[in-house]
Every structure is written in C-alpha cells, then in structure tokens.
Amino acid sequence: MVGYFAQTSGAPPSPGVLVLPEWWGLNDYIRQRTEDIAHLGFSALGVDLYGAGKAVNHPDEAGPLMSGVLENMEAGTLRLKAALAALIGQPGVDPSRLAAIGFCFGGAMALHMARLGISLKAAVSFHGALDSFHKATPGAITAKILVCHGDADELISKESIQVFHDEMRSADANYDFISYPGALHGFTSPEADENGRKYGLPLAYNESADNESWQAMIRLFTELF
DSSP: OOOEEEEOTTOOSEEEEEEEOOTTBSOHHHHHHHHHHHHTTOEEEEOOSSSTTOBOSSHHHHHHHHHHHHTTHHHHHHHHHHHHHHHHTSTTEEEEEEEEEEETHHHHHHHHHHHTTOSOSEEEEESOOOOOSSOOOTTOOOSEEEEEEETTOSSSOHHHHHHHHHHHHHTTOOEEEEEETTOOBTTTOTTHHHHHHHHTOSBOOOHHHHHHHHHHHHHHHHHHO
C-alpha cells in the first residue's frame, strides 16, 4: 500500500487525519483533499486500499477493485489499521488526536473504523455508503461521527438510512447526520458531473453541499482538536 502524505511545514505535533478514497482509488482528487486537510494545520494521509497507489477511471475497473475489499473485510480492516499505523509513524503526528474522513467508498470505510472502536476522535463520511460490516455494540464507538449525505442521493436507500440511525442509537453513538437538499451522490467531487454523463450514473457536483459539508467537518475538528 502506497499512501500520499501531506503536512504543513514546521507545524507542531498536529492531529492526524486519514483521507479514504472513492472507488476510483488514490487519484488526484483524493491527493488534493489530502493537501486541503494539511492546509488546515493537520497531518494527512491519503490512503491506498488497492495497492501500489492504484487509481482507475472506469466503473468496470473500479467496481471489481472495491468489491475485492468489501468481500474480504478482514483484509480490508488490516489495510485500514496499517494506514493508521503509517500515519501515526510520521514525525509531527499526535497519536492522541486522530480522525478518518472518506468519500463514497471511503466514507463507508471511515464509518467501519468507527464501528470497530478504532482509536479515532472523529469519523466523517461524505456521500458514503451506510451499510455495516461490523455491528457496533453499545459503547464501542468512541469517535464522534459526522455523516454528510445528499438528500437526493439515488444510490443510498431510505431503508439503509433508517437502519443506520437505528444502529447508531442502539450503539449509543455520538453522531450527526446532515442531509443536503438536492444533492446527489458524489456531491463533493468536481468530476462527478462528467462521470455521471459518461457512465450513466446518478452523480453530480453540488458546490453548496460541498462547501457546507467541508465547513461542518472543520467545525467538528475545531471542537475536538
């Protein structure tokens, strides 16, 4: 696994943030988001979940890669833990202040880490899948969870949203769920419009939802860090 690390030069020990990618892999978009997190004063690691820093451009390639992780979540979990260990191992990272954020597939992975009770202060999902690969027991989730969801997202069912709420309440999790009116899946990615057109997928960039969700994340980090 070959990640992408970004850190503000000369910063004192800072919170460490994992940036978990969409199903496309560790592409330029995730690298830019990793830089954006670093510019906020954090240490950030764009995570490689496929190996060799792999990134693809077509759903026919991305689907099997993502499914390969989801169908063997034991190995996927080891990769997530290895990424966190790699982040903690970088100079200038405060191991007591850690978070994971993710987009689409990566959002599901950030929530998975929180459900496992991995030592995070925060887990943030941007238009991520909500299905659980590990049902959290009451008190197991120690991270504050933020879910930023597009209210018009056609890929996340109303049923899965309700199941997620029920699970979080059952686990006594500290979480916020924000729905952005009119926002489709992929609302933070400027490439979503083109990808939606090319591949016939219900994706679209939404500048308002992108900005508002990013500010919600910043507010959470300010509160916790």
